[in-house]
Every structure is written in C-alpha cells, then in structure tokens.
Amino acid sequence: MTIIRAKDQSISTAARCAVAAVLAVLSCHSQAIAAESAAGTRRIVWSAEPVVIPPNTPRRFFEGLWGSSVYPLGNGRLGCTVFDGIAEEHIQFNEDTLWTGDEAETGAFQNFGDMFITIEGHADASPTNGTYRRELDIEKALHTVTYEHAGTRYRREYFASHPANVMVFSFTADKKGAYTGTVSLRDAHPGGEINAAGGTITLSGALRPGQIKLKYEAQAMVLNQGGSVSAANGVVSFKGCDSLLILLDAGTDYLNQRDKGWKQQHPHQRIVERLAKAAGRSFDDMLAEHIKDYQQLFNRVTLQLGDTDAETLKLSTGDRLKAYQSQKPDPDLEEMLFQYARYLMVSSSRPGDLPATLQGVWNPYNWPPWRSDYHTDVNVEMNYWFVDAANLSECFQPLAEWVNSIREVRREATKKEFNVRGWATRSENGIFGGATYHWVPGDASWVAQNLWDHYAFTQDKEYLRTRAYPVLKELCEYWEDSMKTNSAGKLVSPKSQSPEHGPFAEGNSYEQQLAWDLLNNYIEASEALGADSEYRKKVVDMKARLLGPQIGKWGQLQEWAEDLDDPQDRHRHLSHLIAVHPGRQISPATTPELAEAAKVSMNARGDGETGWSKAWKICIWARLRDGDRAYKLAGEFIKGNVYPNLWGCCPPFQIDCNFGYAAGVGEMLVQSHLGVVELLPALPKAWPTGSVRCLRARGGYEVDMEWKDGKLARALIRNVSSPTGECVVRISGVTSKINISPGQAKEFTGKEL
Numbered sequence: 001m002t003i004i005r006a007k008d009q010s011i012s013t014a015a016r017c018a019v020a021a022v023l024a025v026l027s028c029h030s031q032a033i034a035a036e037s038a039a040g041t042r043r044i045v046w047s048a049e050p051v052v053i054p055p056n057t058p059r060r061f062f063e064g065l066w067g068s069s070v071y072p073l074g075n076g077r078l079g080c081t082v083f084d085g086i087a088e089e090h091i092q093f094n095e096d097t098l099w100t101g102d103e104a105e106t107g108a109f110q111n112f113g114d115m116f117i118t119i120e121g122h123a124d125a126s127p128t129n130g131t132y133r134r135e136l137d138i139e140k141a142l143h144t145v146t147y148e149h150a151g152t153r154y155r156r157e158y159f160a161s162h163p164a165n166v167m168v169f170s171f172t173a174d175k176k177g178a179y180t181g182t183v184s185l186r187d188a189h190p191g192g193e194i195n196a197a198g199g200t201i202t203l204s205g206a207l208r209p210g211q212i213k214l215k216y217e218a219q220a221m222v223l224n225q226g227g228s229v230s231a232a233n234g235v236v237s238f239k240g241c242d243s244l245l246i247l248l249d250a251g252t253d254y255l256n257q258r259d260k261g262w263k264q265q266h267p268h269q270r271i272v273e274r275l276a277k278a279a280g281r282s283f284d285d286m287l288a289e290h291i292k293d294y295q296q297l298f299n300r301v302t303l304q305l306g307d308t309d310a311e312t313l314k315l316s317t318g319d320r321l322k323a324y325q326s327q328k329p330d331p332d333l334e335e336m337l338f339q340y341a342r343y344l345m346v347s348s349s350r351p352g353d354l355p356a357t358l359q360g361v362w363n364p365y366n367w368p369p370w371r372s373d374y375h376t377d378v379n380v381e382m383n384y385w386f387v388d389a390a391n392l393s394e395c396f397q398p399l400a401e402w403v404n405s406i407r408e409v410r411r412e413a414t415k416k417e418f419n420v421r422g423w424a425t426r427s428e429n430g431i432f433g434g435a436t437y438h439w440v441p442g443d444a445s446w447v448a449q450n451l452w453d454h455y456a457f458t459q460d461k462e463y464l465r466t467r468a469y470p471v472l473k474e475l476c477e478y479w480e481d482s483m484k485t486n487s488a489g490k491l492v493s494p495k496s497q498s499p500e501h502g503p504f505a506e507g508n509s510y511e512q513q514l515a516w517d518l519l520n521n522y523i524e525a526s527e528a529l530g531a532d533s534e535y536r537k538k539v540v541d542m543k544a545r546l547l548g549p550q551i552g553k554w555g556q557l558q559e560w561a562e563d564l565d566d567p568q569d570r571h572r573h574l575s576h577l578i579a580v581h582p583g584r585q586i587s588p589a590t591t592p593e594l595a596e597a598a599k600v601s602m603n604a605r606g607d608g609e610t611g612w613s614k615a616w617k618i619c620i621w622a623r624l625r626d627g628d629r630a631y632k633l634a635g636e637f638i639k640g641n642v643y644p645n646l647w648g649c650c651p652p653f654q655i656d657c658n659f660g661y662a663a664g665v666g667e668m669l670v671q672s673h674l675g676v677v678e679l680l681p682a683l684p685k686a687w688p689t690g691s692v693r694c695l696r697a698r699g700g701y702e703v704d705m706e707w708k709d710g711k712l713a714r715a716l717i718r719n720v721s722s723p724t725g726e727c728v729v730r731i732s733g734v735t736s737k738i739n740i741s742p743g744q745a746k747e748f749t750g751k752e753l
C-alpha cells in the first residue's frame, strides 16, 4: 500500500511515490489486503509455553496466570481464552449477554463455561522439547498451536468467526489416527444440565440471582475425519481420528429492549441453526471468510514507528517485554500495541452486540473484578475514545445502542431520586439499566461526549438524529434542572464526589467541564440538524453562565470549586483534566494559561498509577503538545502495565488500558478536536521516522503521513465523508484552509511541508 514498512527496503523511494500517487484517492475501505503481509512482516503474539494453572490455585494467583498468558479470541458476541495445554486443552468461553442484574442492580458480566479436550497418549508430552509454539496472529485473528510428540506433528488452529457467528477449533496431525480422547463442557453456574448425543454436547440452564433470570445454552459440536465419535454421560469421545473440527456456540434469551421485558426466545434454536450451517462447510472455507471479514476492518490502518533490531524481533512476546523493561528500544512493539488494541476492539465490539466491558468479552469469573461492567466515570468512555480515529467506526455502534437501551430506566431512576428531567447514573452500570455505587452527575455527559464524537468523525446525520441528539438534548434538560446558581451568579453542578476521591462538593471540575462539553456539543448538533433553534438559545445562555475552569494557589487547574488541591495528590483519576482530553475546553492553542495550569496539575499527579491512568496521561500530554512526555508515559505503561499476552493491566487485566494506549498514540499523530486537522502535533523524538495510513480525523477525513528526521515528509488527506470538503489543516505549524471534494484527496509534499 502507500506506506511501505521500513523493513521492506527493497522497494525504492521512487516506486513508493508512484504507488502513493495512484492510490491517493482510494479510501482505505476499498483497499485490498495490507502490504504488510505481502512484505513479510506479521503481527504475532507468541510464546513457547502453554498456560499452566495448578489445580486449586487461589483466585488472586489465578488472575495473574490467566490474565497474563491466555490468548483471547472473539467475534464481538462470543469470546474465549485458550490455555493450550498439550494433554488437555482448556478453553474458557463467554457470550456477551450472560449477565446478572436487573433495572436496579448493576449485576455482573458472567463466565459462561469451559470446554476441555483431553488427548490420550499425551500425558508425557513435553512442552519444552523445543517444538511447542503457541501464537496469536492479529493480522488474521487466528490462533495456532504446533508441537511434536512421539514422531507426530500436531497442529491446532482456532478462530472466532463473525460471519459464521460460531467459534471454530481445528485439530490436525501429519499422521493418520492421531487423535483419541474426549471433549467435555463445564457450566460456570450451578443447576444447569449437560447432555451429549451424537457428536454434540449441550449445556443449558438459567441464572439464579437478580430478578431477570436469563436462560442460557451452549453447544459444542465435534466433527471428525477418520476414526469414530460417540457420546455418553455428557461427554463426547473420539477414537483414532485423523483430525477434529469442534464448533462452539453459546447464547442467552437477553434482548436489549426494555419494552419486551429484556427477553427474546430461548437461544436453543438459534444455536442449532448456526451450528448446522457451519457444520456443512469446510474449515478452509470458514477460515477464508473469517480472515476476509476481519481484515476489512483491521487492514485499514498501517502504522510504522521505527525499526526494531532483528534479534529483538525474534524474541517471544514475553521476552520482548522483558527486554523493553530493561530499556531496549522496540518501536515495533509500541506499534504492535496500537494494532493489538484494534484487534481487541474488532474482536469484542461488533454491530448488534453489547459494548466491550472492562474485560472486553473475556471474563472467567462470576464475581469479576469491578463486575466486568460498564464503569462510566472513565472506563467505558476510554474504551471507545480511539475507535473512530483508528478507522473502526463500525465497532462504536454497540456503545450507542447500549445507551439507547438503558435511557428510559435511567430517566425513571433519576426522576425518582432527584425529581429532574433527563438522566444521570451511578458509576457501575449493567445491561438492564441498573446502576450501583455513587450517583455521578457528570457520567452521562461523558458517555454522551463519545456519542457526539462518533458523529464528529463520521458525519453520519442519521446516526446523529436518531442516537446522539436525543441523548444530548435530554442531558441538557438534566443540567437545566440540576444546576444551581452560586453567590457569584455562576451555574454549578449538584453536590458530588470528583470520581472516587475527595469531598462531596458543588461545582466539581469534573461536572463543570463535562456539562460545558455537553452543552457545547448540543449546540453544534442542533445546528448540524437544523433542530430546536429556540432551545439552542437557552443552551447557549446556560453555557455562558457555567462556572469555568479555575487556576488555584499553586498554579494548578482546580479539581474543586474551592481551591482544595493537594500537590501531593497522586490519585489515578484525572477528572479535572477532561477539558484537555477528551474534551476541548482547554488547549495550548485556545486557552494557553489554562493549558499551563493543566501541566502543573499533570506534573503534580506524576507519571505513575494504574494502567488506564497512564494511558490517559499519554492522551493528555499529547493534547498539551508534549510528545516526549506522552512517549515517556507510553513507556511507563508498557514497562509496568502490559502482560505477556499484551493485555493491559490496572492490575488486574482491564481492556481500557489497551484502548486508552491506542487513543494516546493516535493523539500523538493526529488531532482534530478543535475543528483543525493537525498533523504530528506531539511527535516524540523517539519516533524520528515513521508512517501511518488511514487514521481518521473529525470532519470526515482520512490521513496518511510519512515523516523523517522528526519532520513531515509527505501527507495526504482524503475526504471520505465530509459533505462540504472545507478542511482546516495545520501542517508543520502553518494553518490553512483547503478544499477537498467528496471522494477526493489532497497530497502535501515538498515546500508545503
């Protein structure tokens, strides 16, 4: 493609430019398989050891072993984590709708169960004989395990197909009759039933806690070539088989519609149909379809941040992380983590599904850390910050649909609690609208910021009209009814806590900044739709009367309306810096004094804390245009908060860490929150040469860039969805207005840069 990886030095610069010119106007969506694969560089997470968790391991150790070593597969709805033992394969699986809770209680995302495949004659197989390798290829969303035992080469290939909507596990060998053993399922909940007939095991039951007792079912279908398969006592046995194909599907009767009582038909029939369809197809056929579907999303963006030496590239992922911890430069790993976040997003959030939880669609607990829920005081928002910029707009849809599904429940609860219009929520949220922990007035506006931003990137008016605008408007009404006028005549938010620390006070910066953002976004949204001009005037007035950001006695940006900040406060939440990122109220370009105060606060908070906190700090420093500091935080994150399977950790594993990191990398390369598409606003010295293809910018644009010696060498901006094509760009410090007709692109080289 337009961007040739540095490893592919055989392609001349002239050839590169020619390719660039021809492809300049094509949208990334229509481009074929990325050149990366063709150039022989592949994005692979790998290890030479299976995941071994000794029986009866206490939960806190299990978390460390599971969270750091299993490889995740998912198709948005279904997810599984694989352990890859030789004599016994263990596959823990999830389906995104298996939740406890109801309209009052958050509940928790649930483990669904486990599938075990035991292989006879492997008990003495050694994973350390030098032939064992397990890998996750994130360019294909394909997991492979290979090993040799007693003169036979064994191969397992697993994937979670979005188009076929089932998970697929293949076991092959280079000798006939190599597989004898059993397949079994374990229900993660008590009281269910497990039956086996023919080659299929069925697990079914109903959840007990909570008022909404979801019914669930999973089926594993074992298809063999050669040998025989039989069923007894809930277990499928296979004997002397040349190969096995196991299909796994699961579901519940959850429906994201309150007016239907949150329920639909029992999942049994849907599972039977999906499995029957998949069983009629070959593994190769389903794999080809899966890779095509996945790469339509994944291949849109390529990124190159520099070269890692060949020795480091050969290391297993765990060893590369160790090398990185001992200061070995590895820009390829930094880039890999950006792409890994895209892998996780495509695998855990597809249209029609529920949003990615704190653990995406991978959770082995019934009482998971923080319920594996939708935390609205930073985490679920962070999950979706990077999605549009990383050219995965389709993956955003679940968040908008979830908000839409719970609005009514939240409106009722808010009316009952505060007697105001609109709605608010508490920071722990579930799939039936139930919420727990403190009420946090700013939270709903924060999710609404994601909703607005998705429009800002895509310019999709139908989405704005039906999904974002109604929420923005009802939240304006919430603020209208909830704000008080203080003694200085300013509007202040009701008493609450700045997320998770400090006193309960009025006018916290968290609420003030989020209210500003909400009102500001509402004004733009109503203008874009030509809607509610009278109400808009009211909102303009409210925005003007809001208590704004304040600079305190040590030059800091105040977290509270009173000047209470402690310079020793290292709290993980950065709630008073939302105006810098992801908001747009404070920036070095528009409010330099406040931006300086934000730096004082950021320096005081320090460069430590949880994985997601560091990820957010990357974003904030990038918005403050300090690329080197943003890079330092990226390094702190990789050294301290990334497991060998590349999951980010709080600890424990929390997917916002991965997604927040990707947002940070995006902010370092392109910013567009101020109505200007700004290229390389925070490029660190550590990435002097690099390139990126098809990042998205707000307004409906796509950006390709190549840079050299810390300076932009070539840029291309494509109009993919801007109706006007009036684009303000900031390139190499110069701001100019350009016009790019829909479907066209403008290239910048030479003097313009």
Ligand code: FUC
Binding pocket: 358, 370, 375, 379, 500, 572, 573, 610, 612, 650, 654
């Ligand atoms: C917020 C954070 C915690 C954790 C939890 C899921 O409450 O303060 O660190 O990430 O979300």
